[in-house]
Amino acid sequence: xxxxxxxxxxxxxxxxxxxxxxxxxxxxxxxxxxxxxxxxxxxxxxxxxxxxxxxxxxxxxxxxxxxxxxxxxxxxxxxxxxxxxxxxxxxxxxxxxxxxxxxxxxxxxxxxxxxxxxxxxxxxxxxxxxxxxxxxxxxxxxxxxxxxxxxxxxxxxxxxxxxxxxxxxxxxxxxxxxxxxxxxxxxxxxxxxxxxxxxxxxxxxxxxxxxxxxxxxxxxxxxxxxxxxxxxxxxxxxxxxxxxxxxxxxxxxxxxxxxxxxxxxxxxxxxxxxxxxxxxxxxxxxxxxxxxxxxxxxxxxxxxxxxxxxxxxxxxxxxxxxxxxxxxxxxxxxxxxxxxxxxxxxxxxxxxxxxxxxxxxxxx
Numbered sequence: 001x002x003x004x005x006x007x008x009x010x011x012x013x014x015x016x017x018x019x020x021x022x023x024x025x026x027x028x029x030x031x032x033x034x035x036x037x038x039x040x041x042x043x044x045x046x047x048x049x050x051x052x053x054x055x056x057x058x059x060x061x062x063x064x065x066x067x068x069x070x071x072x073x074x075x076x077x078x079x080x081x082x083x084x085x086x087x088x089x090x091x092x093x094x095x096x097x098x099x100x101x102x103x104x105x106x107x108x109x110x111x112x113x114x115x116x117x118x119x120x121x122x123x124x125x126x127x128x129x130x131x132x133x134x135x136x137x138x139x140x141x142x143x144x145x146x147x148x149x150x151x152x153x154x155x156x157x158x159x160x161x162x163x164x165x166x167x168x169x170x171x172x173x174x175x176x177x178x179x180x181x182x183x184x185x186x187x188x189x190x191x192x193x194x195x196x197x198x199x200x201x202x203x204x205x206x207x208x209x210x211x212x213x214x215x216x217x218x219x220x221x222x223x224x225x226x227x228x229x230x231x232x233x234x235x236x237x238x239x240x241x242x243x244x245x246x247x248x249x250x251x252x253x254x255x256x257x258x259x260x261x262x263x264x265x266x267x268x269x270x271x272x273x274x275x276x277x278x279x280x281x282x283x284x285x286x287x288x289x290x291x292x293x294x295x296x297x298x299x300x301x302x303x304x305x306x307x308x309x310x311x312x313x314x315x316x317x318x319x320x321x322x323x324x325x326x327x328x329x330x331x332x333x334x335x336x337x338x339x340x341x342x343x344x345x346x347x348x349x350x351x352x353x354x355x356x357x358x359x360x361x362x363x364x
Contacts, residue, residue: 005340242315253287256315261334281303325339
């Protein structure tokens with residue numbers, strides 16, 4: 001296959017799915033795929049065997065979830081526009097408003113629909129201010145317990161999304177206890193609660209049994225159906241970005257230029273100033289892997305190899321599913337990576353390729 005392309009391996013996706021399904025059986029908590037993280041619908045039929053539906057951040061994600069992923073479709077947006085609210089409501093099972101202002105504005109249109117409200121408990125696990133939902137002056141959810149309680153009769157559920165790459169059960173437990181103490185009176189009036197995503201419960205060594213017990217206790221205490229919204233937890237380790245070395249240089253360091261770009265194909269590396277991952281990252285030869293765009297800082301990172309790199313060599317960047325394919329773009333007109341899937345039996349197929357017509361169609 002011609003690189004670059006994202007390769008989704010179902011055999012590497014499966015362990016995450018099995019943990020998600022186990023957690024549902026053990027705790028009663030349902031899991032919805034967060035489309036903001038991963039929206040490659042060619043594997044939705046596979047994921048739907050283990051998950052309960054999708055949650056979204058926009059009208060188009062709501063429609064994609066409804067069209068492509070069997071199960072529940074939850075709608076959330078930081079703000080709905082007047083011209084899209086009817087279509088959002090027509091395509092979702094539950095609608096979650098970000099503010100009391102939006103709940104009030106669309107009270108008539110959403111009458112008779114299952115309604116929720118995002119609540120910001122004021123704490124999070126994010127190490128990046130850019131991604132911290134509880135940052136100062138945050139617009140993500142209502143934070144005043146009294147204001148939330150005042151509109152409880154218009155709601156049947158609440159959504160708390162304050163975890164971010166949280167691999168610590170102890171920290172999750174601590175923050176959930178704060179939520180219980182602060183919003184407990186209102187929680188007792190709800191029938192469902194979403195605890196959002198950002199809980200890295202499919203990670204190696206995570207105490208799933210303790211999480212299951214905690215979620216079950218929470219559900220029983222308040223009489224609510226619990227939802228989780230895993231994004232990266234669902235697809236961590238499941239995909240690679242396959243690239244080819246085009247040229248090599250030396251400018252104080254060994255440089256290898258590949259047929260891809262972090263700004264166009266792995267944007268989060270640029271946003272969070274993190275390197276890509278290669279496995280194994282061992283050997284006696286040090287190389288800086290560079291993207292082919294004109295951005296000076298288009299660098300995947302520095303890695304170690306068993307032999308000197310040369311044009312034509314293939315490299316696989318790990319963990320290329322979450323917040324990657326959903327952010328790919330046409331910067332510099334660099335060819336957008338195709339999307340390939342490796343089935344459980346090892347069969348490999350290209351399910352989507354992009355060409356000049358796609359590039360031209362993205363603009364006008």
